[in-house]
Amino acid sequence: MPYSKIPNATIKRLSLYRKQLRRLISEDREVVQSQELADSLGLTSTQIRKDLSYFGKFGCRKKGYDVNLLLANLRKIMGVATDNKLCLFGCGNLGNALLGYKGFEQRGFSIEAIFDTDLNKIGKFFHGKRCYSVNQAKEVIKRKNIKIAIIAVPDETVDEILEIIILSGIKSILNFTQRHLQLPGGIMARSVDFTDKLELLSYFSHTK
Amino acid sequence: MPYSKIPNATIKRLSLYRKQLRRLISEDREVVQSQELADSLGLTSTQIRKDLSYFGKFGCRKKGYDVNLLLANLRKIMGVATDNKLCLFGCGNLGNALLGYKGFEQRGFSIEAIFDTDLNKIGKFFHGKRCYSVNQAKEVIKRKNIKIAIIAVPDETVDEILEIIILSGIKSILNFTQRHLQLPGGIMARSVDFTDKLELLSYFSHTK
DNA sequence: CAAATATTGTGATTATATTCACAATATAAA
DNA sequence: TTTATATTGTGAATATAATCACAATATTTG
Ligand SMILES: NC(=O)c1ccc[n+]([C@@H]2O[C@H](COP(=O)([O-])OP(=O)(O)OC[C@H]3O[C@@H](n4cnc5c(N)ncnc54)[C@H](O)[C@@H]3O)[C@@H](O)[C@H]2O)c1
Ligand SMILES: NC(=O)c1ccc[n+]([C@@H]2O[C@H](COP(=O)([O-])OP(=O)(O)OC[C@H]3O[C@@H](n4cnc5c(N)ncnc54)[C@H](O)[C@@H]3O)[C@@H](O)[C@H]2O)c1
Numbered sequence: 001m002p003y004s005k006i007p008n009a010t011i012k013r014l015s016l017y018r019k020q021l022r023r024l025i026s027e028d029r030e031v032v033q034s035q036e037l038a039d040s041l042g043l044t045s046t047q048i049r050k051d052l053s054y055f056g057k058f059g060c061r062k063k064g065y066d067v068n069l070l071l072a073n074l075r076k077i078m079g080v081a082t083d084n085k086l087c088l089f090g091c092g093n094l095g096n097a098l099l100g101y102k103g104f105e106q107r108g109f110s111i112e113a114i115f116d117t118d119l120n121k122i123g124k125f126f127h128g129k130r131c132y133s134v135n136q137a138k139e140v141i142k143r144k145n146i147k148i149a150i151i152a153v154p155d156e157t158v159d160e161i162l163e164i165i166i167l168s169g170i171k172s173i174l175n176f177t178q179r180h181l182q183l184p185g186g187i188m189a190r191s192v193d194f195t196d197k198l199e200l201l202s203y204f205s206h207t208k
Numbered sequence: 209m210p211y212s213k214i215p216n217a218t219i220k221r222l223s224l225y226r227k228q229l230r231r232l233i234s235e236d237r238e239v240v241q242s243q244e245l246a247d248s249l250g251l252t253s254t255q256i257r258k259d260l261s262y263f264g265k266f267g268c269r270k271k272g273y274d275v276n277l278l279l280a281n282l283r284k285i286m287g288v289a290t291d292n293k294l295c296l297f298g299c300g301n302l303g304n305a306l307l308g309y310k311g312f313e314q315r316g317f318s319i320e321a322i323f324d325t326d327l328n329k330i331g332k333f334f335h336g337k338r339c340y341s342v343n344q345a346k347e348v349i350k351r352k353n354i355k356i357a358i359i360a361v362p363d364e365t366v367d368e369i370l371e372i373i374i375l376s377g378i379k380s381i382l383n384f385t386q387r388h389l390q391l392p393g394g395i396m397a398r399s400v401d402f403t404d405k406l407e408l409l410s411y412f413s414h415t416k
Numbered sequence: 417c418a419a420a421t422a423t424t425g426t427g428a429t430t431a432t433a434t435t436c437a438c439a440a441t442a443t444a445a446a
Numbered sequence: 447t448t449t450a451t452a453t454t455g456t457g458a459a460t461a462t463a464a465t466c467a468c469a470a471t472a473t474t475t476g
Contacts, residue, residue, distance in 0.1 A: 009463060011411060015404040019386060033423070041388050045423095046465060053425055061424045062473045079414030080407050097305035103386065107403050148409060172409035174402060178227060178311065180249050188412055190405040194382060195315050196223040197398040199288050201356060201380035203219060204396055206287030217433060241453070253453095254435060261455055269454045270443045 010051040014078055016041050017048070021071040033064035080108060085146040087113040087170075089161050090153035091121050091131050094176055098150065099127035111150075113140050117157075134164060141168040148172045155179050218259045222286055224249055225256070229279040241272035288316055293354040295321040295378075297369050298361035299329050299339050302384055306358065307335035319358075321348050325365075342372060349376040356380045363387050 020040055024032055034045040052058055052070075055077050059065045086104070088095055091114050098104075099111060114131045116122060122133045132140055140146075149170045153161050155177045162181060165173060173189040175181055181189045228248055232240055242253040260266055260278075263285050267273045294312070296303055299322050306312075307319060322339045324330060330341045340348055348354075357378045361369050363385045370389060373381060381397035383389055389397045 007463060012404075012408065014411070015401075015407045016388075018407070019401075019404075020388070035423085040390075044465075046425095047463090049423090049425060050464080057425070059424050060473090061471050062422050064423070078407060078411045080410045084406070084410060086406075093305050093308040097301050100301040103403050104406075107407070109403065109406055147413065148406065172413050174405055174409065180224075180228070182248075188409060190402075190409060192400065192402045192405065193223075193227075194398075194400045195311050195317065196220075196227075197382055197400065198292070198294075198312075198317055198356065199223045199226070199286060199315070200220065201382065201396060201398060202288045202292060203222070203286045205355065205380050215433060243453085252435075254455095255433090257453090257455060258434080265455070267454050268443085269441050270452050272453070 006054045010054055013043070013047075013051055014074055016043075017051075018071060018074050018078070021067055021074070024067050025071065029067050031064045032067055032070075034059070037065075082108045084109045084148060085112045085144060086110065086148045086150055087115065087137070087141055087144075087146045088150045088152060089115050089134070089137075089165070090151065091116040091118075091126055092152065095150075095152040096126060098152065099129065109148075112144050112146055113137075115140075134161070137164050138168045141170065146170070148174065151175045151177055153177065214262045218262055221251070221255075221259055222282055224251075225259075226279060226282050226286070229275055229282070232275050233279065237275050239272045240275055240278075242267070245273075290316045292317045292356060293320045293352060294318065294356045294358055295323065295345070295349055295352075295354045296358045296360060297323050297342070297345075297373070298359065299324040299326075299334055300360065303360040304334060306360065307337065317356075320352050320354055321345075323348075342369070345372050346376045349378065354378070356382065359383045359385055361385065 017037065020037060021032075034048045037043075038045040038048050049059070056073070058070050058073055086109055088098060088111050091099075095114070095116075099114070104110060111129065114126060114129055115134045115137045116131050117134050121131045124131055141149075147170065149165045149168075149172070151158060151161060151165075151173060158175075158177045158179045158181070162173075162183075166184065166187060171187055173181065173183075173187065175189050175191040177191075178193060178195075180191070183189055225245065228245060229240075242256045245251075246253040246256050257267070263281070266278050266281055294317055296306060296319050299307075303322070303324075307322070312318060319337060322334060322337055323342045323345045324339050325342050329339045332339050349357075355378065357373045357376075357380070359366060359369060359373070359381060366383075366385045366387045366389070370381075370391075374392065374395060379395055381389065381391075381395065383397050383399040384401075385399075386401060386403075388399070391397055
């Protein structure tokens with residue numbers, strides 16, 4: 001299973017497959033064909049079968065894929081633990097929406113620590129979780145063995161926060177600011193910017 | 209400017225360029241080279257020049273790009289109006305964070321109508337904006353000439369909301385639910401799911 | 417049990433995107 | 447003014463991803 005040969009595009013789709021499989025399980029489905037999976041996700045059946053083939057053979061000819069088995073295999077492949085600990089920097093507008101979001105728990109992620117600089121927030125509880133001072137971040141992150149950080153602070157403060165995050169030994173970052181993060185080697189970040197997607201929609205409605 | 213020949217990957221990057229150019233302008237920069245743009249966005253300079261070349265020649269050899277001029281050109285290319293009207297379905301946790309998000313206004317998008325089914329919310333104001341009943345959506349959307357809808361309702365209700373949105377004449381949708389939208393032709397949607405990105409981070413930290 | 421069939425898994429092909437390599441040229445320096 | 451130089455813009459080459467076409471085969475049917 002030579003990791004380096006697996007297309008990036010494939011890896012990005014694995015989460016989609018898991019998502020749809022969970023939904024099928026919630027509907028008590030036992031088996032699904034690549035064609036049905038493809039239709040419900042807006043992909044092609046070949047694409048799905050090829051994606052899976054990089055990791056092994058999971059299907060049964062003439063029948064399709066055992067939904068539970070395939071989900072279990074994908075979890076193993078992706079190495080998604082059932083208890084991924086997150087910490088959140090910035091307990092504002094967005095931060096609070098994230099704290100109230102049930103989708104994290106459902107998919108094995110939980111926010112275990114919140115950090116802010118606002119003295120009115122430090123020490124208080126948000127959605128049942130204590131807000132710490134940013135100064136305590138390094139200590140708390142190491143103590144709780146947190147591996148992933150979410151950045152939801154104002155754009156201007158992202159550099160200082162990034163430094164703290166890296167010093168805390170975090171290697172994975174989910175970034176909600178508009179800034180592109182300048183990262184040292186070994187650290188990986190993904191950014192979320194839905195205004196970009198709005199602009200894209202705008203572009204297509206304009207050029208079509 | 210043959211639209212059909214422009215790579216999709218190029219189009220997706222145009223927003224990034226605009227974002228960085230706005231930042232440079234805020235720092236009073238007049239000129240920028242493709243190399244610097246590339247470094248600050250984690251791309252290559254060739255990629256940026258090639259992207260721009262699909263639309264024309266905007267640079268000056270030996271100097272680089274006039275920041276203001278390039279931004280203006282990109283706005284024209286993307287056809288992003290300065291007053292893109294949005295409507296929001298679902299005034300909950302996430303919906304309220306979006307209502308409080310200043311990034312929309314800054315980039316020419318404004319939420320002009322909110323719709324919900326919760327009787328405790330209908331008629332009330334959120335972030336200074338009135339919440340309407342979903343039943344009024346079609347009328348309000350047409351009257352206000354809104355072109356883009358944001359879906360932030362619970363996953364289970366997405367199908368009924370989608371129907372209403374389409375009946376209202378909306379062609380562009382930004383979807384925050386976990387569901388993949390089954391769309392008729394002529395309608396375009398982009399989905400936002402950051403749990404997927406967390407899983408991706410998890411995958412890479414696991415396989416590296 | 418044999419034949420028919422649906423569906424997977426995959427090598428070959430095509431399409432899309434990135435990178436290379438360098439000509440063109442505007443600017444700055446001599 | 448002439449020369450040197452930095453940077454753009456772009457065809458050609460390479461890399462990556464999607465699709466095609468079909469062999470393999472488990473299951474179902476007769
Ligand atoms: N609200 C949204 O829907 C939304 C959407 C997308 C992206 N964003 C981005 O997320 C970020 C936060 O947006 P918001 O709307 O939540 O802003 P906000 O002002 O409501 O919240 C920011 C929070 O960060 C805290 N903070 C400030 N400096 C800090 C620091 N150095 N360390 C830790 N905490 C610090 C503030 O005290 C505040 O609690 C921004 O970059 C914004 O562009 C927001
Ligand atoms: N909170 C987050 O950070 C977050 C992040 C990503 C995605 N999401 C997704 O966004 C959606 C909403 O999440 P949330 O946390 O805001 O949930 P929420 O329960 O806080 O809010 C949902 C809102 O939608 C309203 N609603 C219910 N049925 C409706 C209908 N048929 N038409 C219009 N409105 C209706 C509810 O009254 C409520 O106000 C979910 O699909 C969730 O998965 C949320």
